Amino acid sequence: MEVMSNHISELKVYDPFLLAGALIVCVTGAWITMRLVTRVAQTHGRQRLGWYCLAGMAGASFVWCTHFAAMLAYHCHAEVHLDPLRTGLSLLVMLGAMPLAVMLAVRLYGRGGCMLGGAVLGLGIASMHYIGMAAYRLDAPVAWNGLLVAVSVLIGVGFSATALMLALRPVNPRREIETTLVLVGAVAGLHFTGMEAMRVVAMPQHMMTAHDNGQFLALGLSVIGGTMLMLIAGIASFVIDGSVRQESYEELHRMAMSDGLTGLPNRISFNERLQNEVSRANRDGEQFAVIGIDLNKFKEINDTRGHAAGDIVLTTLAERFSALLADGEFVARLGGDEFIAIHRTSDSVELHGFVERIQQALNQPIPIEDYVVTSGGSIGVAVYPVDASDSETLISRADMAMYRAKTDPHHTIWYYESTLDQNMRERRALGEDLKTAMANGQLSLFYQVQTVVATGEISGYEALLRWEHPERGAIAPPEILQLADESGLIIKLGEWVLQTACEAAAGWDDNIRVAVNMSAAQFLQPRFVVAVQENLARSGLAADRLVIEITEETVQRNPDRALAMASSLQALGVRLALDEFGGAHSVLHMLRVFPFSKLKIDRSLMQQADTDPVVAQLVRSILLMGHALRISVLAQGIETRGQFSIASAEGCDEGQGYLIGHPAQSAQAADMTGLGPAAGSIRAVSSPVFSPAT
Incomplete structure (x- = not known):
């Protein structure tokens, strides 16, 4: 009874302003910290390291500020002193615990990582709280309730682990609210349960020596203000990053939905x-x-x-x-x-x-x-x-x-129109039939003999593709090739024809050649020469007994590659033939059909006509062809008397070149030929039109 009369049990009283400030910091800090933790999990490399630091700083500062402000908000009827060393130590504990907890949760991931991270964070909050309370030195006896201390630690660990698990799940507004409230529960729950575990026994002589509430209020508000500035910086970083991410996403989406060359939708x-x-x-x-x-x-x-x-x-x-x-x-x-x-x-x-x-x-x-x-x-x-x-x-x-x-x-x-559908279905069905025919060996090669006209001696055979359709009968070779091209079978078909023809020719007399037609797609593919080599080696056929036939259309499709292929085949010893010469797609056909009145021999031929016998003979052939077609022939690029003599001797109708006249601004100035009328039968005509080709 005497003890009770001399000791007064203290009731918990808090400054409402500091308490409200601590609550604002706690909620704001919990929200931004959990969002930063989510961002840590979404990034990698150096960027993740930056978010680690930001999450650790924001988390540690808001937890410590909540504790410190709420502790300063507590009023007691005793003299209070703050130990600066222990106060600083409590902050350092949080600065270490928060990033470590986040790292464990993110790196280990799953429930185990979150539980371990939650334990580190909860124990860190508890250590910070009780070190901070040790720095809060009262000039009065203090009693602690061990059970409530243990409960406060469990609250901190459990709620922290739950908050980390929620933070690592897919983000949505509801998840953000849940994560924030759980972390607020961890910090506030541990703090106020820990405060409840402390009992200050106020002696009668201490009733008049309470601490200066005004000074603590100013200190607490200063700490709250500084922490809010740090949290605002964290929020700003998060918002800026989110904006950049959104812009990057929109740009990536635009790139994914747009054609890179034209900018049109893809x-x-x-x-x-x-x-x-x-x-x-x-x-x-x-x-x-x-x-x-x-x-x-x-x-x-x-x-x-x-x-x-x-x-x-x-x-x-x-x-x-x-x-x-x-x-x-x-x-x-x-x-x-x-x-x-x-x-x-x-x-x-x-x-x-x-x-x-x-x-x-x-x-x-x-x-x-x-x-x-x-x-x-x-x-x-x-x-x-x-x-x-x-x-x-x-x-x-x-x-x-x-x-x-x-x-x-x-x-x-x-x-x-509906008839197109029927035609396309029939076409596709025929294409499928071709696949079946190739797979079942229903295609065959026929061989048409080639002889020496003068003697009648057999020189070779041309391999001709045949397909006897079970319902449609014989399919024409051009249609077979067109179907193969449409069905993507043209390369495979060409390889089969080449292989079959080589194997067949290997059993003929050594002086008999085999000619095989090759499509443009087959001839121009990069590994065509390799395929020819493999078939020759497999069949044992000599390279000079194989003739590859191509058309002008094949050459015109890609002249450079066609020339490279032709040169490679020639190096192997394989012969090359120009098929369909004079046919519907050839230059000769064009000369015969179009109403040309003049044929101009190119300068490049005339430049070699007086030095290369083969080129000279080619010029004579062109002149003969032109006269046969009743087309006037003009030789361009005549620059020497030798070139002029060849053109004149072969009956060229007209000439053009520096020897005859240079380009000039007027027809009179251009008419300066010094050849004279007796120079030959060629009619020298100077053109007033400037042409670099001359």
Whole structure:
């Protein structure tokens, strides 16, 4: 009874301003710290190290500030002194515990890593709290409740582990709130449970010596203000990084959805737009058209002018397409020289107008440095839901119409119709039959004899492909090759023909050759020479007994590669033949069909005519051919009297070159030939038009 009369049990009293400030810091700090922990888990390398430091600093500062401000908010009827060494030590404990806990949770991941990290964080908060309380020196007896101390530690560990687990899960608004509240529970729960575990026994003589609340209020608010500045810096870093990430994501999304060369939407973007248009059409009862676009001369431009010129063609057309688009219209590049468009309308007149605008864009000349090209294109149109009831079928039918336009010499625009579908199905079925025929050995080679005309002696045989279809009968070789090309079987078919012909010829007499026709795709592929070597070695056929036949079209498709292949085959000893010379696609056919009135021999031939007998004979052949076709022949580049003599002796009709006259600004000045009328039968004509070729 006497003890009770001399000791007064102290009631917990807190300054509301400091307590409110501590709560604001705690909630704000918990939110930003957990968001920073999430960001740590999402990054790697040096960037992760930076987020580690920021998360550790923000977490340690808000936990310590919450404890310190709440501790200063506590009023007791006793003299209070703050030990600066222990106060600083409590902050250092948090600066070590927070980053370590985050590292364990992120690096180990899973429940085990979060539990271990939670234990480190909870024990760190507890150590910080009780070291800080030891720095809060009271001039009065203090009693501790061991059970509540243990409970406070368990609260800190359990809530910390839960907060880390939540922070490493996918982020959403609800998850952010849960994570923040749990970490607030860990910090505030441990602090106030720990405070409740402390009992100050105020002696009567200490009742009048309470600490200076005003001084502690100022100190606490200063600490809160400084910590809030640090947290604001953390928030700013997080927001800036989020903004940069969003901008980067948008840029990556734009790149993923756009064609790198032209900037038009790509195939992914088109598929997304197409699905939206289908949904809209189904919902609103509207129609839209898909327009397939394929350039007609793009490969020719690439081969003759180079890939840089091809890129200019693509980018120019992309700019034109973009400029002609109106509301409800869309153009994308699928790859190569393929474009595709969408036009939303139920008015056929509007659709025809849009297609005509595309055609005009394709047919307009494209300037490239000092020359001009015109690409042109084939256009196929299919309308949803008239021509198809789903997106895949719609695209397929637009492709059918485009393919029909590509094969039609009179129409470059084709609208889908049901007969196209039937024709395409038959074509595809025949292509499948060809695959089956190749797999089952239903193809065969026939051999047509070649003889020496003068003696009748057999010189060789040409291998000819044959296919007897079980239902359609004999399929013509050109159609077989076209089907193989469309089905992607042309290389495999060519290899089979080459192998079969070599094996057959190996059993013939040693002086008999075998001639094999090769498609452009087969001849121009990089490993064609290797394939020839392998077949010769496998069959035992001598290289000079194999003749590879190619057409002018093959050479024109890629002259440089064709020449390289021809040279490599010649080095092996394989013979090379030019097939279909004078045929429908040859220069001779063009000379015979076109109404040319003059044939000009190139300067490069005339420059060698007086030094190379082979070239001189070639010039004579050209003159004979021109006269046979009743076309006047002009020799360009005549610069020596020897060249002039050859042209004159062979009956060349006209001549042009420095020997005859130099380019001048007027016809009178250019007419300065010193050859005289008796120099030969050639009629010397000086041209007033400047031409570097002369």
